Amino acid sequence: QVQLVESGGGLVKPGGSLRLSCVASGFTFRDYYMTWIRQAPGKGLEWVSYMSPSRSYTNNADSVQGRFTISRDNAKNSLFLQMNSLRVEDTAVYFCARGSREGFCSGGNCYPYNFDFWGLGTLVTVSS
Amino acid sequence: DIQLTQSPSPLSASVGDRITITCQASQSIKTYLNWYQQKPGKAPKLLIFDAANLETGVPSRFSGSGSGTEFTFTISSLQFEDFATYYCQQYAHFPMTFGQGTRLDIK
Numbered sequence: 001q002v003q004l005v006e007s008g009g010g011l012v013k014p015g016g017s018l019r020l021s022c023v024a025s026g027f028t029f030r031d032y033y034m035t036w037i038r039q040a041p042g043k044g045l046e047w048v049s050y051m052s053p054s055r056s057y058t059n060n061a062d063s064v065q066g067r068f069t070i071s072r073d074n075a076k077n078s079l080f081l082q083m084n085s086l087r088v089e090d091t092a093v094y095f096c097a098r099g100s101r102e103g104f105c106s107g108g109n110c111y112p113y114n115f116d117f118w119g120l121g122t123l124v125t126v127s128s
Numbered sequence: 129d130i131q132l133t134q135s136p137s138p139l140s141a142s143v144g145d146r147i148t149i150t151c152q153a154s155q156s157i158k159t160y161l162n163w164y165q166q167k168p169g170k171a172p173k174l175l176i177f178d179a180a181n182l183e184t185g186v187p188s189r190f191s192g193s194g195s196g197t198e199f200t201f202t203i204s205s206l207q208f209e210d211f212a213t214y215y216c217q218q219y220a221h222f223p224m225t226f227g228q229g230t231r232l233d234i235k
Contacts, residue, residue, distance in 0.1 A: 045164075045172065045215055045226040061223055095171055104160070104219050113219050114162045116183065118171035 002026040002117040004096045009122030016086050020122060022079040022096030030074035033099030033112035036081045038092035039121070048094070049081060050111055052103060057110045064090070086126045093121040130154055130218050132227035140235040145206045149214055149230045151199040157220035159195045166229075167212045175214075176201065206232075 008020040020036070035050040049070040051058040060068055069082040079096055096119040099112025131154040141147050151161065159179035164172040174183050176192040179199060189204045203210055211234050216227040 044229045045166075045217075047224045047226070059222070106222065109222055111219065111222055111224065113160075114174055114177050114217070115164075115172070116174045116177075118173075120171055 002098065004098065004117060004119035006094065006096045006119045006122040009094065009124045011125045011127065012086055013128055014086060014088055014126055016126070017082070017084045018086065018124060020081040020083065020094055020096075020124075022119060024077045024079070024096075024098070027098070027117075029072075029077040031101050033101075033103060034070075034072055034079045035097045035099050035112060035115060036068075036070060036079075037095045037097050037115065037118075038090075038124075039095070040089075040092040043092075046092075050099060051079070052110060053101075057103060059109065059111065083124070086124075088126050091124060091126045093123050095119055095121045129223060130157060130221050130225050132216050132218055132225055134214075134216060134227040134230045136230065137228065138231040138233055140233045141206055142235045143206050143208055147203050147206060147232065149201045149216075149232075151194075151201065151216035151227050153197045153199070153218060155221075156196045157218045160218055160220035161192075161194070161199050162217045162219070163190075163192055163201050164215045164217065165210075165212045166215065172215065208234075 003025045006022045036048040049060045067085045071080045097115035098117040103110030133152045161179045163176040166172040213229045213231045
C-alpha cells in the first residue's frame with residue numbers, strides 16, 4: 001500500500017534552516033507529482049511546493065518563494081524540502097502528499113490535480 | 129489567488145442526519161474542485177475529485193456536485209466516523225488553494 005513517511009522537523013530559531021525528507025513506498029514514485037502542504041496549529045491547509053515527476057515543473061507558494069527549495073531523488077523514492085530563513089509564521093505540520101500522475105497545464109505551467117495520499121506530517125516549530 | 133469560502137463553519141449534526149457543506153469560489157473554476165476529510169491528528173484524505181467523482185474506496189453516502197463558483201458536498205446519512213473537518217480545494221487557477229475548512233461536530 002502507498003506510504004509516505006516524513007522526517008526532519010523540529011525546533012529552530014528564526015532565520016534558521018531545516019531540511020525535511022519524505023520516503024515513499026507502495027507505488028512508482030518517479031511517475032507522480034509530489035508536493036509539500038502545511039498546516040499551522042489550529043489552522044487550515046496551505047500548499048507549499050510541488051515538483052513534477054521528471055523535475056521539469058516546480059513551483060513554490062509566494063509565502064515561501066526564495067526561501068524554500070523542493071527536490072526529489074527518484075532513485076531513492078524520496079522528496080525533500082530545504083527550508084532557509086525560517087520565520088515564526090512557518091510553524092506548521094508539513095505534509096508530504098502524492099499528486100496526480102499527469103499535470104494540469106495552464107499558461108505554460110503544469111501542476112497536480114489533487115493530492116490522493118498523504119503522510120502523517122512532521123512538525124516544524126520556529127521560535128526564539 | 130482564487131478564494132474558496134466554505135459554509136457553514138462549524139456544523140453540528142447527529143448520526144443519521146443528511147448534511148450539506150457549500151464551497152463558493154471567488155471566480156469560475158469549472159469543475160476543478162476536490163474535497164478532503166481530515167480527522168484530528170491525521171492526514172487529510174481525498175474523498176471527491178473533479179467536483180462529483182468519488183475516490184476509490186470512499187463510501188457512497190458521500191457525494192459532491194456543482195460547477196462554476198458554487199459547489200456542494202453531501203453526506204446522506206452521517207456515521208460516527210464522519211465527524212471530522214472537511215476542506216474543498218481548487219486547481220483551476222494556480223496556485224492551488226483550499227477552503228478554510230468546515231468542522232463537523234456531533235450535536
